[in-house]
Amino acid sequence: MNLPLAPPLEPMLAKSVAALPIAPSMHYEPKWDGYRCIIFRDGDEVELASRGGKTLTRYFPEVIEQAREQLPRRIVVDGELVVIRRQAGRSRLDFDLLGQRIHPAASRVRLLAGQTPASFIAFDLLALGDEGLLDEAFTTRRERLAAATASLVAPMHLTPITTDAATAGRWFDMFEGAGLDGVIAKPAQLRYEPGKRSMFKVKHGRTADVVIAGFRWHKSGPVVGSLLLGLYDDAGVLQHVGVCASFTAARRAELVDELAPLRTTPAEHPWATGEQDSGQRVPGAPSRWSGGKNLEWQPLRPELVAEVAYDAMEGDRFRHTARFLRWRADRAPSSCRYDQLDRPVRFDVERVLAGDPTGLG
Known part of the structure; x- marks a missing residue:
């Protein structure tokens, strides 16, 4: 060239x-x-x-x-x-x-x-x-x-x-x-x-109350790397919707002890069956994006609720990594449902590109 x-x-x-x-x-x-x-x-x-x-x-x-x-x-x-x-x-x-x-x-x-x-x-x-x-x-x-x-x-x-x-x-x-x-x-x-x-x-920035249903170890050692987030759908099935991460090194170590009482076995966890079998979204599925990344996760009894910040949804999951805000001891896990999410007004992208006067002023 x-x-x-x-x-x-x-x-x-x-x-x-x-x-x-x-x-x-x-x-x-x-x-x-x-x-x-x-x-x-x-x-x-x-x-x-x-x-x-x-x-x-x-x-x-x-x-x-x-x-x-x-x-x-x-x-x-x-x-x-x-x-x-x-x-x-x-x-x-x-x-x-x-x-x-x-x-x-x-x-x-x-x-x-x-x-x-x-x-x-x-x-x-x-x-x-x-x-x-x-x-x-x-x-x-x-x-x-x-x-x-x-x-x-x-x-x-x-x-x-x-x-x-x-x-x-x-x-x-x-x-x-x-x-x-x-x-x-x-x-x-x-x-x-x-x-x-x-x-x-x-x-866009929004918050949601989510179930903490598992975690992954951090690559640096035996400390928590990310928390796995869940929401219940209309049928009462817990769906994996994403992760939150970006904790300090000290906080990662503290989370190990805080989450220890909730650790359980995979067989006893709501995500025991994969999405291929049940239509349920679960963590750990390999993809070409993960490469050699370790996708193993540690199951937790879904009893802990946290408030997280997220920017957008991609289908039925968070589009990007969510940001941890605070624990919500006042919320029951069963109340963490999709219907709490702010759904944007539907609009046609081809109308945006065409300069539709109802949207482009």
Whole structure:
């Protein structure tokens, strides 16, 4: 490739803030829940670079094809790879399906490219032709990006944008139901600074009371690494919904003694049967993401309740690792049910991308 910028190139990142930043020069975009991806195209050569600098090219042949068909011949564009799932007349982002696209077998890659094709959503322009644009203001880069991608059609998209904070607030409330992750804020004069947290992001934050039903040992030794969390469904079945971790070294050691009275045998635990047999979500199932990681877990009688903070749900589990807040001795484990969770208003992701006036102001 002979472009002004070459891979690997770290993308510009965002710092978390508690509330939407409001300033006359601020621009707001939906925060897409997918894989960050910088596309480098030089004629027929196309490279998809991940946030960590690794190539994604072999996993998304359909995106390579679309980049050749729709993007300018010499361009470096920052964006997000997503998989859009359509079900019951609506569409939403599906991070689990996106994760399945990273597969070592070429035959599987080709199959999934047809069954669950990815879309690319562009949101910043880093180079065009022989011109590098990192030092240009964001407003200039956005104008150039809009012009360069004016003819894009699905599955290639240009992200919506607004300068109206009230509209951005509606996006934050509404678009979660389409699988979006929050809102990104960018100052008008922002240069593109690879690897630096120069943008702002506002994400959803919620709490839930959960059953502590097990734990895993920490890799450093015989101390607690993470707590396994459960919620009861409508049928009264305890489902594994995720983990909470990030304890200090001292706290990990204390938890060993605190949890000792609750330790039990796997055969006596509600998660004794696997999800293959009963449809019950249980911990410990291997996946290609776990690699050689030890997934063994220690069962606890489901008698302890904790309040945890989480950002979003992915199906029937927490999307990311939850954060421990406090013990809830006043709560009965049986009261820790799915119906306590705040479910976002359902919204169609394809309406977001199409600039639906009911959501985009």
